[in-house]
Amino acid sequence: MNRLWIIFAGFMITFTTAWIGLAMLPSAHYRGPEWGAQLGENDLLVEQGRGVFIQNGCVYCHSQQVTARNFRSDQDRGWGARRTVASDYRNDKRGLFGTMRTGPDLANIGSRNSSPQWHYLHLYDPQITSKGSVMPPMRFLFDRHKAGASGSTEALPLGDGDEIVPKPEARALVAYLLSRKHDVGEPPEAFEPPATQ
Amino acid sequence: MNDSRPAQGDPAAIEASRTQRVEIDLSLRGPTMHWLAVALFWLLLGTFEAMLASHKLTTPEFLAGSPWLTFGRIRQAHLESMVYGWLSAASVPVLLWMLARLCRAPLRHGWTLHVSAVLWNVGNLIGGFGIIAGYGTSMEWLEYPPVAAPFLLAGFAIVLWHGVDMLRRRAPGHIYVSQWYLFAALIWFPLLYLTAQTLLFWKPVAAIAQGPVNWWYAHNVLGLWFTPVGLASAYYLIPKVIGRPIHSYYLSAVGFWTLAFFYSWNGMHHLVGGPYPAWLVSTSIAASVMMVVPVVTVAVNHHMTMVGHFSALRWSPTLRFVVFGAMSYTLVSLQGSLTAVRAVQRVVHFTHYTVAHAHLGMYAFATMIMFGSIYYMVPRVIGREWPSARLIRVHFWASAIGITLYFVALTVGGIEQGLNLQNAEMPFLEVVRRTIPYLHLRTFSGILLSIGHFAFAISLVRVLIGKTRPAGEPTLLAVRHPVTA
Structure with a gap:
């Protein structure tokens, strides 16, 4: 072949069809007022928490999607009462679906464990709540004092005479985690194949 | 191929061809050194980041006190250092050198390639520092904060211009398969990157649509950028080193067109089981299986060239x-x-x-x-x-x-x-x-x-x-x- 423009036209056609099919069609499909993040005033802290989640790369170990029963054991592990569907994410700003489960899925962590104290301790040192975890401790999200020294109502005793006080970033992150309740609302039967294969 | 030796027994023509090749090679000298120095720096930094991240995963207490060195940031920095810092920066000089030789077109205005190397390096430095400082995006393969993108795009635009310039000045006659791959890669990469940056960061689409866009990009940056440059190198260098032409022209063509057609549809197989329409994922699974065609074609072609x-x-x-x-x-x-x-x-x-x-x-x-x-x-x-x-x-x-x-x-x-x-x-x-x-x-x-x-x-x-x-x-x-x- 010795005509450059034929080669150019050819590889542009293949590229463009896939571009339309995989990038533009989904983008156009999920467009409209119902797909924007509808944020109330109380959600500001959650938004900040999403930022902390993003900046520290939590998604590299924690997915946020519950798969169907006939695909994986997510629901048997208690990660959600049903699989997640597209509309569950309509209030999210950033697609944080994840492709890795070095840690457990977080799509419904707010339903599973609604105790902020547990999350604070877990973030400060995962070994306190989850012995043997490989999660990095997020100590930099906390201040550590002698017990009682901070006078903060949010202080958590560590058991060795010290206490930790969550910084604003930690409070935001935990607010975000507690907001992860993708399995509330109508169970979309139409999307859930039968439990048996 | 364009670069093949002239008919034996014509010493003058052989000598002229050799002189021209030396002239082409030397026209790329400075920019090649510059780009390779950039690539080497990022290879070493990316390796260091990889070792930190890997060790952290077995020893979570290792360097745990600093947010700058937490696993989730180092891992993002490692990926980006390798994708944009090392492998892209290594691909650029190799790509332009092969293109210059195959087109028999020496590099012109070489100083602009120094500018592009600086822009590329600055983009990576801003991006890498941004991730470590907490501005990473957590979008796989696109972790650099969006502010790095204009530097990378501007740097690449210069590379693209040089590639097109060489192709326009190419010696008449047959266009070798490596040139197809290199030309396509030069066009595909900036289109991929620009689309992904636009749909994910500048005018972000709904979160649910970001998954498909993310993986359309991430899979194609391997399939439509690194793969064509890598295959172009294999098609160029294997015959060069062993001194015989590629086994089959027709297999080369089949391999190129099937790759262009199927690879671009592959990305959604990263979303299997996710909250997406079934047709989207199934299309990519089918295209992924069809990748057997270009792959076996290329493998047979290379193997038959190497035999003996x-x-x-x-x-x-x-x-x-x-x-x-x-x-x-x-x-x-x-x-x-x-x-x-x-x-x-x-x-x-x-x-x-x-x-x-x-x-x-x-x-x-x-x-x-x-x-x-x-x-x-x-x-x-x-x-x-x-x-x-x-x-x-x-x-x-x-x-x-x-x-x-x-x-x-x-x-x-x-x-x-x-x-x-x-x-x-x-x-x-x-x-x-x-x-x-x-x-x-x-x-x-x-x-x-x-x-x-x-x-x-x-x-x-x-x-x-x-x-x-x-x-x-x-x-x-x-x-x-x-x-x-």
Whole structure:
């Protein structure tokens, strides 16, 4: 072949069809007022928490999607009462679906464990709540004092005479985690194949 | 091919062709040194980040006090250092050099390529620093804060302009398959990057649509940027080193067009099981399986070219790296076709298996071919010989054994992890605990890869600063025997 423009036209056609099919069609499909993040005033802290989640790369170990029963054991592990569907994410700003489960899925962590104290301790040192975890401790999200020294109502005793006080970033992150309740609302039967294969 | 030798028995024509080739090579000298220095810096930094991240996963207390060095940031920085810092910056000079030779068009206005190297490096520096400082995006393969993108795009625009300029000035006649791949890669990469930046960051689409856009980009940056450059190198260098033309022109054409058609539809297999329309995922699974066609075509073509000349692997550093890379391409692609199938995804999705697969593509295939290309290109373009065959040997074996161990460890570990995850009776922390031996093996393989990269760095730095002999007698790994075909 010795005509450059034929080669150019050819590889542009293949590229463009896939571009339309995989990038533009989904983008156009999920467009409209119902797909924007509808944020109330109380959600500001959650938004900040999403930022902390993003900046520290939590998604590299924690997915946020519950798969169907006939695909994986997510629901048997208690990660959600049903699989997640597209509309569950309509209030999210950033697609944080994840492709890795070095840690457990977080799509419904707010339903599973609604105790902020547990999350604070877990973030400060995962070994306190989850012995043997490989999660990095997020100590930099906390201040550590002698017990009682901070006078903060949010202080958590560590058991060795010290206490930790969550910084604003930690409070935001935990607010975000507690907001992860993708399995509330109508169970979309139409999307859930039968439990048996 | 364009670059083939003129008819034998015409000494004047042979000499003219040789003179022209030398002139073309030397026109690229300065920019090549600049781009390779940038690439080497990011290779070493990316290796360092990889070692930190790998060790952190088995020893969470390691450097845990600082947000700047937390696992989630280092991992993002590692990926980006390797994708944009190392492999892209290594691909650019190799791409332009091959294009210049195949078009018989010397580089013009070389200073602009220095500008592009600076822009590229600054984009990476801003991006890498941004991630560490907490501005990473957590979008896989697009982790740099969006402010880095204009620098990368501007730098690449200059590269694209040079590529088009060479193609416009090409010598008349047949266009070799490597030129098709290089031309396509030059156009595809900026379109991919611009689309992804626009739809994810500048005018972000709904969160649910970001998954498909993210993986359309992430898979295609391998398939439509690194793969075409890698295959172009294999198509160019294997015939060069062993001194015979590529086996089949028709297979080359089939391989190119089927790759262009199928690879671009592959990305959604990363979303199997996710909250997306079934047609979207199924289309990509089908396209992934169809990748068998271009892959087997290319493999047969390369193998038939090599047949009878495998002894050249004993002495040629270039051939060793390139053939290792080409064979890895076959392996990673066939593995990819298999992995995309839902029955396999049930087990290996969300596990270390995927990380192993990504490294087979980005390292065992693309990076190894770039190493081989650099070993061939540098003495001819920079005019200095590699200082030591031993360093090249260390580089090859440390890299080859290191990546093999890496792949085997995380593939086996990932399958076990997937099976354990499927067993809902097994507590999650027990699943985690059972992956740890494999993660230690990964760190060990990283040490081997680091040794290889240091050997490469010592060689390349000595070439760049002139602490080696001028080009002439090539540095070979063994005594070269005359080829008897």
